[in-house]
Amino acid sequence: MEKFIGKPVSFDQIDVTDGFWKEKQELFYKVTIKSVYDRFEETGRFEALKFNWKEGMPNKPHIFWESDVTKWIEGAAYFLQKKRDPELETKVDELVERMVNTQDENGYLNAYFTVVEPDARFTRRTDHELYCAGHLVEGAIAYAKATGKTAMLQVAEKYIDLIDRVFRIDHSAKFDTPGHEEIELALMKLYDYTKEERYKLLAEYFINTRGTSNRDETYSFTDQEHMQSHLPVRKQFTAEGHSVRALYLYSGMADLALRNKEEELFQVCKELFSNIVNKRMYITGGIGSTHRGESFTFDYDLPEYTAYNETCASIALAMFCRRMWLIEPNGIYADCAEKALYNTVLSGVSLSGDSFFYENPLAVDPDRNIFNDSRPQGLKEHLPIMERVKVFDCSCCPPNLLRVVGSIADYMYSTAEDVIFAHCFMDAAGTVWLQDKAISLVQKTKYPYEGRIEITTQTDGTYTLALRIPAWAKKADITINGEEISAPVKDGYAYCKRSWKTGDKVSLNLEMEIKVLEANPKVVDLCGRAAVTRGPLVYCAESADNNYELRDARISRSGEYTTIQDSICKAEIPVITTSASVRDGFDQLYRDKSATRHTVPLKLIPYFARANRGKTELCTWFLLED
């Protein structure tokens, strides 16, 4: 298969019809859109768009508040794309109206840099103006596509035109590339949507200038690294710095590599991807090991309690993967996207849909976290909070979740010439354009809880259906109309080529066994420990289900593991039961007697379902007996 010929299939073309994601989308539609809106309203984020704030008033605008608003709009738009909703549109329209009213004549739009520090526009690299502009663009495109209303898009384009002039043409800003990336991928999206070459030019300018500009190099190496400008992008082979910024940049780089068919840039992206998944990623698809700069650290540094793993970082990782599979069909990207989406990303939102985590650690010790809470600022060590909250000061994750859940079907398919790739599985019906022909496909599945996926084509035609065989599946059978077939498998995809007739049914059966995984011995924090997974889901244990020292629970590869249906906060979720051995307690702190052990039942729940039942101990990596 040639590289650089992949085409995305947008969620626009697909309706999620049932199952895991349908349930999530309904919850988000009913609860999350409104909940995030209300919190943003309360905290003054919407009011700020009116540019009425004056010194002494509450809710002083923040440099990145616009991005919260436009990401919420983008998320809402993805739901509107499926179902118009006048009430919701009115809310968006009001917000857009404020932007139209307050946008500077020259196109500039940012409340903070208008009402708080008007003289500081485009002077500080680290101040998120271009990041906000990027989200404005993404929100505007989404809303225009969903509703046909273009007011916001006009605002966005006008702003981008200013940015193009100031940065690419006149170099009249005080810096050359943004400290927080995002505009690069947004510009590529705008280029795709409008076909205006200059947007791609500007994206290219930002990507190619990064790490080469004298004006940007006023920071320390570490600070440059934090912003991925320590080196020209084509010399960056390890994932460094702020993890969200990094992955937004890499997404933009992959976009550019694809559009320009640039092998060098793609190879860099591949190195970065490989560095992440083979050395710097938690088993949950979480990235950014430390709260210090919300950043990557170094190879094999994956501490459990202090894992940062920002929800947005894993969203960005999935976005990067989706771009990579367009350039080169390889199951490693969808494996990674799936890991990130089903574990860290969904761990970022409660089962009730209205409260969130910014950070997703692998282990939580309530004693330790309470100690952290009680320390005064100066003595404070960072540990993640234990219970989800409805809004953060820096509340990027909630609207980002809204975006990703609303457009989740983006992760289902892509095409390349006469091949339809089926990447992530969900119960959904949609139309895939293969060159000029629309192919209707209906996918039925209880994924990620069950490994059977049925795809029925509703269109006659000769083409290849490339079904992803996840790396976790030890065995994968494919039948077409009930007959087992043997399709050639390459790089994680089974290529089923045939002349399809309407009603042909392909069944993919992935053996979804429970696995006990170990980490590389170089991960000092995980030596002697193992994690339990089933399909794409990582499982964990909470003290809410297991009343003993979870850190001391020793599991065995040879133990019996059973999947049973259970409910957690009314959600039907398969849990895993097994047994573990724990030491009997004793009084001394240290002793030389052999541990007396007793066997206890151990109940494991999917990691994404953690922290829905109050403060609790969390354990993902268990001592391994054998």
Next chain:
Amino acid sequence: MEKFIGKPVSFDQIDVTDGFWKEKQELFYKVTIKSVYDRFEETGRFEALKFNWKEGMPNKPHIFWESDVTKWIEGAAYFLQKKRDPELETKVDELVERMVNTQDENGYLNAYFTVVEPDARFTRRTDHELYCAGHLVEGAIAYAKATGKTAMLQVAEKYIDLIDRVFRIDHSAKFDTPGHEEIELALMKLYDYTKEERYKLLAEYFINTRGTSNRDETYSFTDQEHMQSHLPVRKQFTAEGHSVRALYLYSGMADLALRNKEEELFQVCKELFSNIVNKRMYITGGIGSTHRGESFTFDYDLPEYTAYNETCASIALAMFCRRMWLIEPNGIYADCAEKALYNTVLSGVSLSGDSFFYENPLAVDPDRNIFNDSRPQGLKEHLPIMERVKVFDCSCCPPNLLRVVGSIADYMYSTAEDVIFAHCFMDAAGTVWLQDKAISLVQKTKYPYEGRIEITTQTDGTYTLALRIPAWAKKADITINGEEISAPVKDGYAYCKRSWKTGDKVSLNLEMEIKVLEANPKVVDLCGRAAVTRGPLVYCAESADNNYELRDARISRSGEYTTIQDSICKAEIPVITTSASVRDGFDQLYRDKSATRHTVPLKLIPYFARANRGKTELCTWFLLED
């Protein structure tokens, strides 16, 4: 045995003659005294005593620099006590002369609060003036005892008289009790030395006022806790806050309980002791789990990599223990003191005697620590340094080590009526005053490397020799003149009462086996892991000896452990060899195959000998096979 009747036996009376501590003392005499002196000279600590500093000059005096100087004097004095040395005395005399010259007419003495902020004297609780005064007193007593020169003592007494007036009588300071304790125990020492009742009164005032003063309660609860004034001392049952401060306070409290025979205060001390050793102490006798406030955290919180374990804190813990065994003879105190001294305290100084650690973590991962070094201040997470340095900005530990090594024989004996308690074992000859009778005892031993201790009495008389049987000794035989005897053992001491004749030889044989210890399951960081000890020594492994992932090395209780003589940086030290199993490396980050293991030799060295061979991985707690 009655309580409150113990009497200390000072190192004055005892000459360390051979073996472990003789070697240490010779090293300290040859290297450490001078090295610490030179570093203090270079950094302006001695110059500061001249009070010549002016704005713009280098080496601005620090609020606690006096304590560094007087602790160095105290340490030097302990060596002078054994052997006068004109050159060394000249150095001390010059320093004392500076103090005599610069002491305020009213008695005040602190460079910072004279040349930098003269108006701030006695206004800030947290600013260490009284802490410095305490160390001045201790240094002065030591130097007077060693040389008969009283100039420094006069300075100290004059300063204490001022403090007595300002704090106890006039209450004219802006606070009532010091933020950093130390003066309490120093005042008790001054009281013992001078028999002046008012010094005890002042100590009592500081101890009893702590936690009861409105004027001191201007801090947050956590800050009060940091300084042990969150509660009246008699209501403090858990060890909280800054660990050095805490243990200096507890030492003063024990001093007071003994002198006043106060049961309530003793019970508080005992609760605090118990809380420390049963819930908050590392296996190395290290205390203070976190760098945040250099403080205690909460029960069972004993992380390895970030363990703070300040050298001074373990010195203070040993000091507290020595006071406690005077009140109540119980081996738990000497067991603890010994653990602290042989492990954390000595880990604080290099085998070369000239470089030091402030912090003594249980595990070091060079990758992680290097990452820490490279972070800018704002993003910095605290991790201990990996290589010892010659002087710190806050350089309390080096002169504290000097004090403790110089006076180590303080830990050998105490008396109570007709009983001589032999607490810690070392090759030394000395005189113990039993009521009015001087008993000469010669102790020969290769402790802590061998478990045989021979004590020969050089004096006829009837008394009890109470030999400590350390808790780690599974078996302890006692012979007198070659004949095995069966002495009654109570609370860790074997009471050998007889009419002793000159030349009687008691042999105590402690079975010094290698032990594999586990920690309480409540210690989440140590679940599944074990440490190796032999006698009072904790052993550890370094990558300098073991070229594989130490964190992944799995040892077994049933493995073969052998003690062999070895040398580390020219020091003859018994090391332990055993074998461990480690996983073969693999490329993936996570995998579901069973680990392939291979057996490797594992060499363990005493914890105190760590970090003498460059940057290295350190591991103290190993995965336990069985």
